[in-house]
Amino acid sequence: MSNPPLQSTNSRLWRSTFIVSAMTLLSRIAGLVRDMVFMNLFGAGKLMDAFLVAFKIPNFLRRLFAEGAFSQAFVPVLSDVRAQRGDAAVRQLIDHVAGSLTLIIGSISAVAIVFAPAIIFVFAPGFREDALRFDLAADMLRITFPYLLLISLTAFAGGILNTYGRFGASSFTPVLMNLSMIGCAIWLAPLLTTPIMALAWGVLISGIVQLGFQWLPLRQINLVPRFKPNFKDPDVKRILTLMIPAMFGVSVSQINLLLDTVLASFLVAGSVSWLYTAERLTELPLGLIGIAVATVILPTLSAKHAEKSDAEFRGTIDWALKVIVMVGVPASLAMGILAEPLMASLFHHGEFDRTDVVKSAMALQALSGGILAFMLIKVFAPAFYARQDVKTPVRIGIIAMVANMVFNLMLVWHLEHVGLSLASTLSAFLNAGLLYKGLHEKGIYRFERHWIKLALRFALANAVMVGVLLAVTPDSLWWLDNPGWSRVGWVLLICAGGAASYGLALLAVGFRPHELRHH
Template sequence: MSIKPPADNPPAEPPKAPGLLRSSGVVGVMTMLSRVLGLVRDMVIARYFGAGTAADAFFVAFKIPNFLRRLFAEGAFNQAFVPVLSSYRQQQSLTDVRRLVNAVAGSLGLVLLGVTLIAMLGAPVLTAVFAPGFMGDAEKFSLASDMLRITFPYLLLVSLTAFAGSILNSYDRFAIPAFTPVLLNLTMIAAAVFLSPLMETPVMALAWGVLIAGALQLFFQLPFLMRLGLLPRAKVDYRHEGVKRILTLMAPALFGVSVSQINLLLDTVLASFLQTGSVSWLYYSDRLAELPLGVFGIAIATVILPNLSRKHAAESIDQFTATLDWAVRGVLLIGLPAALALALLAEPLIATLFYYGEVTARDVGMSAQSLRAYSAGLLAFMLIKVLAPGYFARQNTRTPVKIGIIAMVANMAMNLILIFPLAHAGLALATSLSAWLNAGLLWRGLKKEGAWRSQPGWRKFLLQLLVANAALGAIIVYLQAPVDSWLAAGGIQRATDMAILVGAGALVYFVALALAGVRVRHFRLK
């Protein structure tokens, strides 16, 4: 005879958490769908708006709330909230978890509402801060400020979406939060294709698309929170013990987890002083670098944070260090070939995805320069994503702050040094170099604190990676055609040739791994 739980107190715990490899795979597949649609979105934007004044203005208006989203919602807030929520799950009742969720929803929502209203009123000031170079072009500055008033409420909506997604991730419901960004891409594609022809200033359609997408993303996740019995009933309570802990952890986490985003923002600020098109060239190349970072690096980081938080709460030190070691190996397995492919295929990739409509051959070449510079730091960006949770899961935010400040200062210095000889590509290279400094210091700190200990087999694994990546590089160099051939080909031909290159490269890489002795079972971990 079974006893049903009370209707107001449904079980919020899954019977069994999936393995890390399976969970990472689910997040990776959903994120791949989102990123592919994101590239389609950028292809549409490039076709309709190119890399001129309108595109530069929109990218700044979109980057400001998007930057703050990554900094606060998916950065500092997520890294502070998930460990506290996991601690409540492990040590408190479901009623206490609900009270925490309600208090955080009300407190976070009130702050976000205030910030949004102030930002909308002060849009020109924000534009001047984030893109001071636009002040010399009245049309571009005014357009960016007008669009920012429309796009900034996206921060409120998507931050609440990230809050909902953090709850779902903490309960091992990874698929829904990973799928949610698909709605942003679909909405913006629809806005560019169908709404822009109806507007007096066509690019304004993209700003409205961002706002509509924010609302869709939030409401999409609410039914799944309801199924968990954790749909928030917002209550402003800054005295709640859990809210206090989250706020305490958030302040330093702003630097620790989001330094790469701050560095990318500095790129935009400095690029606004360069020739027209520089902001767009950096944006298009950054989007390509973000594809493997989001699909694999962020997927692994998303999965391990709640896992590490629970293991820390349970004082399972050996499992904690084994999980971090697993995450680093996973990043190397995918990050190395991704970085190599981006560097070798920079022009063909940019041409295949963006060489349409208003985009010129010069835009392709310029974007490829910054893509190569970003590819040099791709592995470091991915390592930061999986090493930082090793601190935040233990509610240690001070160490990443110190490391973040060092990396940010180094990035600023390298920006000023490299921007003169390399222009926009120098900004991208400075970001990559500072990312390596950040990742190296994070790794050294974890090792020193005993939170990361290398597991057996590292020397063999690195040799296997070397062999497989050498095979990948050889097949790409052998198969790819000169850049002029890519530019002369039609869109369908470029897409077909790129599919063949990517397919052949992936096949050779994984066959080489298999021949070297790497097996899927080596990466299964609970």
């Protein structure tokens, strides 16, 4: 099979990344509005802590199974079957995977509904001392857990569409999730005896809406699955073989964040919510660029490996890293500097008070340092999975997870919830560093000499941006004392000024857009 022209590959990567980034931007904006509504209506106390744990458990498993391990195992196998055996084999694989996935996740969901209190005890043991939080979290988990099956099938449909170069529909579905949850918080909550239960129903409804939205584009390419479980299918076995250890590889950062929640459940009320708001803000640049790039390059890397095109494989990684470093470093620095202004502008309304702003901002400052590392993981891990190498990232993932727990125990007692955020940052850099070391040692990818000049230019531009942000950002009291829309306006202007100064500085030191081309 001949390789596509270089210009075609470059254009396709940029076009697909733009589509995913645009849809992700809409999703993240809707997500911020969702969280603003939640915090305004319910604050950062016991009730919100209970919901966040009930939401985080299936959401964590979604990222671990559906968007993490399953996607990383399914897409390379699907790409290989498509390239080697054609459409009939693809349809058979889709039917068998759909049935098998439904049977597995459906069974897990049924067990989880029955044993919801035990699951809450495992993931938030600190709640045991507070009967209200514990019982409420268990009740909400029974409603939210079926979301895992719905969103797993949504991710399955998205993997098919991405393999066929259709990124728009799968990238837009999170917007529907946020809109569903906002609607339930505003209109359903006042009708319930326990208003916050509406948020749990919003999670379940959003899963139904997202899955339904994927069916039309699947029908357009004649790949709507027929659910036929078949665990004897060699390709299904191959996916499961790749999937089980992959859970510890690409999704290790999510495991670390969930472990943070376990420890936070022992801290003062509100700690889970403070960590949640910090994580949500770091997900804005991570989703906009990191996840978007990872989503786009996995099918490309899988195809290049199937075609045995090593040069194109390395070129795709190099292109992704340029985009990641260009955006990830300034995002990390800016979010650390603007942590309190961002928290005050977005969440300082209603029940979310000054203490919540300060505590959440402290967590964000510690977690913002890891934005670049989280993005690098999103590029390095798929490079292994596209080659169906699960052992290396699994080994590294386990090392990073153990290191995270050590950092947690070292830091949590002195820095409390901030120590948990800092531990996540440190373990993320360890994970990214070891993944790169593995790529380098196996001869898959290594930084070439052109990165020296590129890194120097990026460093100078970031220094200019930091200087501008520090010069124009008002002090903490200003952000806490001024009205909401004034804060939002100023933070938007400051962000725009920082971005403009960074872009102009890049041009001034000699950087040109053509340096981001796929080589």
